[in-house]
Amino acid sequence: MPRYAVLVEGLFDHLYAKTGNSMLRYKQDEVVCCIDSMNAGKTTSEVVGVGGHTPIVNNLDEALKLNPDTLLIGVVTEGGYLPDIMRGGVIAAIENGLNIVCGLHHFLADDEEFSQLAKKYNVDLIDLRKPPDSLPFTKGSWKNRKTPVLLTVGTDCDSGKMTSAWEVNHELNNKGIRSKFVGTGQTGILLSGSGVAVDAIISDFIAGTVEAEIDRINNDCDIIIVEGQGSITHMAYSGVTLGLLHGTMPDFLLMCHEPSRKKDVFNHPIYPLSETLDLYIQLVEVFKPCRCAGISLITHSEEEAPARKTIQTIKKETRLPTEDIIRFKDGSIVDSIMSLL
Numbered sequence: 001m002p003r004y005a006v007l008v009e010g011l012f013d014h015l016y017a018k019t020g021n022s023m024l025r026y027k028q029d030e031v032v033c034c035i036d037s038m039n040a041g042k043t044t045s046e047v048v049g050v051g052g053h054t055p056i057v058n059n060l061d062e063a064l065k066l067n068p069d070t071l072l073i074g075v076v077t078e079g080g081y082l083p084d085i086m087r088g089g090v091i092a093a094i095e096n097g098l099n100i101v102c103g104l105h106h107f108l109a110d111d112e113e114f115s116q117l118a119k120k121y122n123v124d125l126i127d128l129r130k131p132p133d134s135l136p137f138t139k140g141s142w143k144n145r146k147t148p149v150l151l152t153v154g155t156d157c158d159s160g161k162m163t164s165a166w167e168v169n170h171e172l173n174n175k176g177i178r179s180k181f182v183g184t185g186q187t188g189i190l191l192s193g194s195g196v197a198v199d200a201i202i203s204d205f206i207a208g209t210v211e212a213e214i215d216r217i218n219n220d221c222d223i224i225i226v227e228g229q230g231s232i233t234h235m236a237y238s239g240v241t242l243g244l245l246h247g248t249m250p251d252f253l254l255m256c257h258e259p260s261r262k263k264d265v266f267n268h269p270i271y272p273l274s275e276t277l278d279l280y281i282q283l284v285e286v287f288k289p290c291r292c293a294g295i296s297l298i299t300h301s302e303e304e305a306p307a308r309k310t311i312q313t314i315k316k317e318t319r320l321p322t323e324d325i326i327r328f329k330d331g332s333i334v335d336s337i338m339s340l341l
Helices: 018-026 044-048 060-064 084-095 112-121 161-174 186-192 203-217 238-248 273-285 304-318 332-340
Strands: 004-007 031-035 070-073 099-102 125-127 149-154 179-182 223-226 252-257 291-297
Touching: 004 018, 004 060, 004 084, 018 031, 018 044, 018 070, 018 161, 018 186, 031 060, 060 084, 070 084, 084 099, 084 112, 112 125, 149 161, 149 238, 161 179, 161 186, 161 223, 161 252, 161 332, 179 186, 179 203, 203 223, 203 238, 238 273, 252 273, 252 332, 273 291, 273 304, 291 304, 291 332
Parallel strands: 004 031, 004 070, 070 099, 099 125, 149 223, 149 252, 179 223, 252 291
Antiparallel strands: none
């Protein structure tokens, strides 16, 4: 089992540190600390609400006292660049013999300084977003697919698509349903140990690459849960979302939404929930039938009473099972999925 020091310097929040946060939520026992000088001395649960008593330290020197063997770059950035403030930490980690895991578009193995140091100190540079050498073109295998597929979709980036997919997959398996998870981004790949980062794939091959991931496990389970990416209504990332949607050709959708967020990560007004869901369904139904299994909400910015009221309001408006599967899990979404199988 790896021992991660998670580098989140200056970006330790619910939005930009989602890779680190997911590790704290689902693989806390593998994380020895997080590195963020702005919050040093606190625990991760005090800052982002997950990770229990996992300490936040000031720098790599302090992290090394906890005996990590791997540095995980635990943030996402617009464009996937490596923040300059983190470069020194990566160099120091390599010089101290730590392997480096990165989910950014900045591939460490292609960075001359990092790659030379890695060879010198005999450490591994693991780029989670590195695409496969061979990219398949779509074959339309969904036409003969036997196993139903669910895709998480959203009204914006960072709206809970990975978390919802991971939670649903876990709960279905707990209920005796053989469910398989397909990671399509750095966090899902890190948690599951497999998958492909679709936003690093040449656009012509996104659909075929996702299709191939599904075909690889088809007929080996009762349902396949695919991690969604971006949003069909996002000006920058809709191309990735559409390629993933048509590569998946889902039978079911799980819609993810943060009701308190009025503008997307590019500061553009978020398109209404119901209209966005209709758009997703229409784009699939050009080819095949598709249904929404439920609405997965993020309500952490609201107090409990208003949050519960929001859930009930959206449930009434959409006439779909609606819950915050982290904060107020009631099983209605998983029950809905099981009823559709």
